[in-house]
Amino acid sequence: MAGKIRIRAQLDGDTCEVKALMRHPMETGLRKDQAGEPIPANYIEEVTVTHNDKVVVHGYWGAAVSANPFLGVRFAGGQAGDKVTVSWRDNTGETGEGETTIR
């Protein structure tokens, strides 16, 4: 169940719409737990969306992106069956990756 990503990639004319949901706490480092101990910062810092192994959108994030992040992007030139991936790396060096094919 590690670093899971849910991806949907759908064609609308010549545009491929990608929607991704990532499993990540996106902790700011500013919160405290119920015992009053600080919860360490843990957030996705970098996200990449690729189409057939070519980067189409790349993001740098701060901790202000919400927990279990959602990302929607669009690109041209996709065909049904093409591979789309979304991958992330967080501030602790952990990574996650998901893959789907365009419908």
Add this chain to the structure above:
Amino acid sequence: MKVEPVGGMARRKFLRVGALIATAVALPAKLWAAVTKPDAAFAATDLNATFAALGQTPTESAGIIFTTPDIAENGAVVPIKIEVDESVLPGVSRLYVMVEKNPNPMAAMFSVVEGSKPYIETRVKVAQTCNLYAVAENKEGFFMASKETKVTLGGCGG
């Protein structure tokens, strides 16, 4: 007096922050080398300093279509959508999301590779009622659209 966590002091043993996230795939330390992270902009603690770190205060542009809710039920998750009218603002290669009154206004920056649409949907934390900014960058410089989102106090207040 220290308030004990509900459920006792036993340390959480499952699905703790980070515990869930094992390294499933070996990825390079950086996912993409083409753009470096503008660390100063992410570290800035007010909007003007964020703009300064990017190098320019953006000018208002009707070419940015920025959708956020007028009023959010919860500031922890505020959906945003940025679209660009490419007939007004062509060649946009970067999009930025900023939340004026967050501890660090810069929430996210996106590089849009040629062939991709300057289009982003995501969800951000908004600490208190304030303006949200969508900033677009092209060869001409920086452009922006802003919109206020009201964050309400929820539930029983406790």
Add this chain to the structure above:
Amino acid sequence: MKIKITFVLWLAGCIGFVQAEDMSSALNAGFKSINQVGLDRLEQDPLQAFCSKPREESGDAAVAAELRETAMASVVLPGNGDYLGSWERGQQVANNGKGLQYSDNPEEANGGNCYACHQLDPAEVAYGNLGPSLTNYGARGQSDVMLQYTWTKLWNTHAYNVCSHMPRFGAQGILTEQQLKDVMAFLFDPDSPVNNLAE
């Protein structure tokens, strides 16, 4: 103190009874004390017991009258006859929903959480409607009678409405006398946003 009460409940054509002892033992087994909140919180006083009937049932009128009198007798008016504190502090009390929950720090002042149920400052959109709107409350009058009536409502609302949903902020020690004065000022002071109709 424990009050012996019987709940009469209709269900699928037959009558079910929940005896007070069964109720008490179920509650005591169903809850655990935590932090500053003990199982004594589960015990009812006569007023709580009287007001725990399903809404379609009304209680004995004589008992209700007696409970109203008891509530009225519980009210402690401010010693120096000065009802009004600071509306600015009262506004904070009205906005603060914390206090007396096991998740709250007992060393911090309790809130009144007025906005949970009432509209007050018309500029605040996040208000509840379990109670009536109190916007422009000051225009209802500033007489001693009005001040004493409002103080009594805050101290022990059951003096007027025996099974009101509103907490007994004074009688139960939820708010201090000073906090009550501050809330009074928030309601009555002409400079308070409650009475600012410019919005």
Add this chain to the structure above:
Amino acid sequence: MSGSKIISVAACLVAAVMLTGPAYAEEAGIFDEYRAMFGDDNPAIFVIEEGEEFWFASQGPKQATLESCDLGLGPGVVDGAYARLPRYFKDVDRVMDVEARLRFCMQELQGRTPEEVDDHPYSLRGDLGTEMEALVAWLAEKSRDLPIAPGQEHDKEREAYALGEAVFYYRAGPHDFSCATCHGQEGMRIRLQALPDLTTHEGAAVAYSGWPAYRISEGVVRTMGWRMRDCFRQQRFPLLDMGSDVTVALQTYLAVTAAGAPMAAPGLKR
């Protein structure tokens, strides 16, 4: 986004995760625009998957799975089981809700101690979820769209209803609150939060069918048992014990009042 596109996106999602219907099914009003922007994307899908993984995971001293847990429809039957709870279980001679039953199965089948099972059933701040939340989310998903049909044939099931109703109206604590204080009238809200009238079928149906739910303010799935515990916290009562007779009774009262309405959980809530 066009209507047909919404449908096709949703259909795609059904195939992928068996999650149907608008994710944000609550009362309409001032937050409509906000809620509409969430579309069908409910992070509960991760938790549902995790719940399935937990069900089939060997755990405890006996290194057993929960696969033979009897949720009322026979050992291992999960489809539709959630919608039929709470119900009487002969093997323990008491009425149980989903959490009480899971707690029982974890002890019986897996040999886990009550201390371990009860240690931390609901997420604390900073958690991504717990085993209990994940299992309940998955089981609710397995009853999606099925009518709420708690047991009311056994005497103990009817006693649970009667106790639940009595607890619902039971005023106590420094604030004199009962469940009915907030949930006994129609059209009410606390601040801007709509309060379902749980004494009516319509209100109870909205409330009962939508839990468990992904709570966006907390980033975790919360269960009906947690919802009740947290209501009592705000009522200034002590800590409501998961799976206790009081919890089971209240859930029975609510489920019976909501009976017949289709389950729509895990939902998406504030």
